[in-house]
Amino acid sequence: MKDALIHLPDGYSIRLMLERDYAEVAAICAAVYPTETPYTRDELAAHHRVFPEGQFIVMHDASGAVAGTHFTLILRMLDFHLDDSWDVLTAHGTFTDHDPLGHTLYGADLMVHPAHQHHGIGRALTVAIRGLVSEKGLWRATGGSRMPGYHLVAGEITPDEYIAKVQRAELTDPVLTAHLHDGWHAVTAIEGYLPNDAESAGWAAVIQWINPACPPPEGFEIGRVPRRTKQ
Numbered sequence: 001m002k003d004a005l006i007h008l009p010d011g012y013s014i015r016l017m018l019e020r021d022y023a024e025v026a027a028i029c030a031a032v033y034p035t036e037t038p039y040t041r042d043e044l045a046a047h048h049r050v051f052p053e054g055q056f057i058v059m060h061d062a063s064g065a066v067a068g069t070h071f072t073l074i075l076r077m078l079d080f081h082l083d084d085s086w087d088v089l090t091a092h093g094t095f096t097d098h099d100p101l102g103h104t105l106y107g108a109d110l111m112v113h114p115a116h117q118h119h120g121i122g123r124a125l126t127v128a129i130r131g132l133v134s135e136k137g138l139w140r141a142t143g144g145s146r147m148p149g150y151h152l153v154a155g156e157i158t159p160d161e162y163i164a165k166v167q168r169a170e171l172t173d174p175v176l177t178a179h180l181h182d183g184w185h186a187v188t189a190i191e192g193y194l195p196n197d198a199e200s201a202g203w204a205a206v207i208q209w210i211n212p213a214c215p216p217p218e219g220f221e222i223g224r225v226p227r228r229t230k231q
């Protein structure tokens with residue numbers, strides 16, 4: 001977590017999630033994902049039980065409030081499809097599919113409380129999970145980025161064209177732009193990642209960050225990971 005400290009603004013600190021954070025985490029979830037069911041205590045306890053070192057919290061020191069979270073688990077991605085949903089990749093939000101022998105750290109959720117956004121907290125939490133990738137000698141981190149600006153142009157351009165325009169900075173997306181600025185590479189658009197995400201018109205961008213210090217697992221090519229749906 002030491003690299004994350006460089007990016008944290010003054011007045012914030014970073015640590016691993018504790019039981020006392022659960023209620024505040026659920027409240028942040030309700031605030032940033034109004035159409036989703038917030039995490040339950042049981043789900044957060046399960047995340048903590050299966051992979052405590054992958055559950056990061058940023059605190060606002062003065063108020064003692066939780067300002068942001070990044071939740072991760074390790075997956076063997078060849079067990080999955082490129083376009084599997086969040087529900088499938090997280091074993092219905094429980095993280096019980098965490099596989100310590102996998103090569104990929106999956107960033108299941110990154111959220112910053114609206115009152116603390118645009119302070120660099122998302123960046124610090126992203127750097128924190130990359131530190132974990134390096135510590136564990138994993139090949140890469142991956143995630144599914146929401147693209148909540150897509151519904152504004154969904155009738156005009158395809159999801160992949162939208163991603164390309166955001167990559168070229170011809171369009172700005174409130175989430176995908178943040179991920180790209182934070183050094184993620186967008187691989188492709190997938191449908192149904194978060195089926196209730198109407199702002200993203202049901203689409204998401206698969207994003208990944210390759211650990212330059214770790215060679216890819218033998219025989220693995222992202223292009224060979226099958227899709228659940230035909231393109």
Ligand SMILES: CC(C)(COP(=O)(O)OP(=O)(O)OC[C@H]1O[C@@H](n2cnc3c(N)ncnc32)[C@H](O)[C@@H]1OP(=O)(O)O)[C@@H](O)C(=O)NCCC(=O)NCCS
Binds near residue numbers: 116178
């Ligand atoms: C996406 C999110 C995590 C970003 O967190 P944040 O703490 O506000 O982001 P940061 O302040 O660390 O900004 C990181 C970079 O993204 C950029 N960025 C952040 N929000 C942005 C926005 N709305 N539009 C464009 N760029 C944005 C910042 O400018 C910064 O890049 P820069 O340093 O090159 O200028 C936050 O907006 C959030 O929690 N959103 C709701 C939940 C969500 O959708 N999470 C993503 C799930 S895939």
